[in-house]
Amino acid sequence: MKQAPIKVFFIGSGAIGIPAVMALQESVEIDLLGVASQPDRPAGRKRRLTPSPLATWAESEGFSVHKPEKVSSQEFVDYVGSLKPDIVVVIAYGQLLRENLLHLAPFSCLNVHASILPFYRGASPIFSAVLGGEKESGVAIMKMAKGMDTGAVYRTHKVVLEDQETTGSLELKLADVAGKQLVKDIQDVVHNGLEAIEQNHDLATSCSKIDKSFGLLDWSKSAKSNLRKIFACQPWPGTWTYYQVGDKLKRLAICKASLVNSSSSKLTPGEIVVEDSCLQVACGSLDFLEVHRVKPEGKREMDIKDFLLGAGLTNGDCLTSVNH
Template identity: 35%
Template sequence: MRIVFMGTPDFAVGSLQALCESGKHEILAVVTQPDRPKGRGNKLLQTPVKEYALAQGLTVYQPQKVKTPEFVELLHELQPELIVVAAFGQFLSKEILELPKYGCINVHASLLPKYRGAAPIQYAIIKGEKESGVTIMQMDIGMDTGAMLDKVVVPIEENTTMGELHYALREQGAALLLQVIDKIAAGTAVAEPQDNEQATYATLLDRSMEHIDWSKTAQEVHNLIRGFNPAPSTFTKLPNGKGLKIWGSKMTDKNSAAAAGTVIETGKHSFFVACGEGVLEITEVQPESKKRMPAQVFLNGRGVQEGDLLA
């Protein structure tokens, strides 16, 4: 099938790679977001999709807006039978959606209609879901509102991090994409409308969410830490006012009457913090201006002591 692929982050690379390695489809072009400046030197960084596409010798376009008449005309000239979208980062116009013979399909990292929007992987963990997945949908002009063509379910374990779930969804979604395209080509794909009344939204992450609120339950704090690992990470404040990123935690069966945020116990490999309900074990941290380290190393340097209050 003649395909134009639109995607930007690492999650989308899985789908593009699957299309390339299948050997069954002609990738006419890859469309990704413009390079953005990053870091202290504001060096322009290529998107992960662009890096992979160029390595495969594919043609890459990076329009500021895909809706412009000039770019829509380019798509018409390419004559794709299908446009595949995965975490692209721009809305497509009605004209683009209706341009290919088979329309546009999207690889979305949630079990729709749950967690429509920009950060479905993080929210699935932050909200304590026991499972997530990938939905392939036929795109319409709404935000992740199109009819569903197929789904794959991926379990979320008690200590699954966002990074681990991201990788699982990336791989499972890529495999599912190939199956769905085969069904589209064969005329056997069945589109199931979403139940809009069951829809929830995963809006853009707010930097204020990174600050741990110890008055929440241990489970809620644990979910936040997992959901923000490896990015953007969570943090708390030490008694000396310096920041401490929290990368790893475990649930415990302990309880404490101490104020939320109090270090109630330090062990050989970890330390324990009282929450609004329950106690959370902290296993991996990153002191301000230092590298990530096991809590054991942090404790050996007298990082925290019993009775310290984290804020």
């Protein structure tokens, strides 16, 4: 006898969840009951109310997206309960769920977390994996528990990080994996008795929310550390430094760079070497970062050779992390 479609209610906000909810919508084995996301928030220079990336997609597909201020409010929990879901799926939502929602459905809440748990629990697992120079990451399919990403794990789908992996490119990889695997994972949980295995909590690491100020480069750190930050901060918040123009400091966004061996003698961190339309920056570990693309304050992104034509920088000048 053919099994009835599994009734799923979906909760998410980040773009990483879009391939997953698309897969749920398209699968004949799933009955997607509804979608919830964060309320619209001010965004951009004009601070206009803007839906979350996932809500934007869902609304374009004709979903009436629910946007409760508090996901565990009794009103919202009662609404989801009235739909009688078999399981609730949560991806990159941004609020902790309380027990009244965690235990609402017969198969509880399933969370797709963007790390290999128990590592990188918290708000910035993709960013933190890139910043940490990890060789692999993945999505953990987890049975949600009361704590932050502490639940038992049903299955983990791993991916390899490339040498120049950015947060943006890794998010796309993990989103694709989640979209391809989620339907089968749900089926195995609901119909095939897939059991979750407790995490080794002694090995747990955590990562906090990243704010815009994190993108400021610190030349006293190693070149490798600064390069990882450049990768991790793409596409947001970007990385930057400051350079002297007359008696003023101007902001310079560093968009692309690489490690380089330099024959220069020991220089002060932030001191630059300009040669053959190339710009190298001394770092705190006696190594150098070569800058390839930049975005000067108030201008477009450009190759370093175009920037150097008008910047007036010479050997011995310094880039700085201090804006005063």
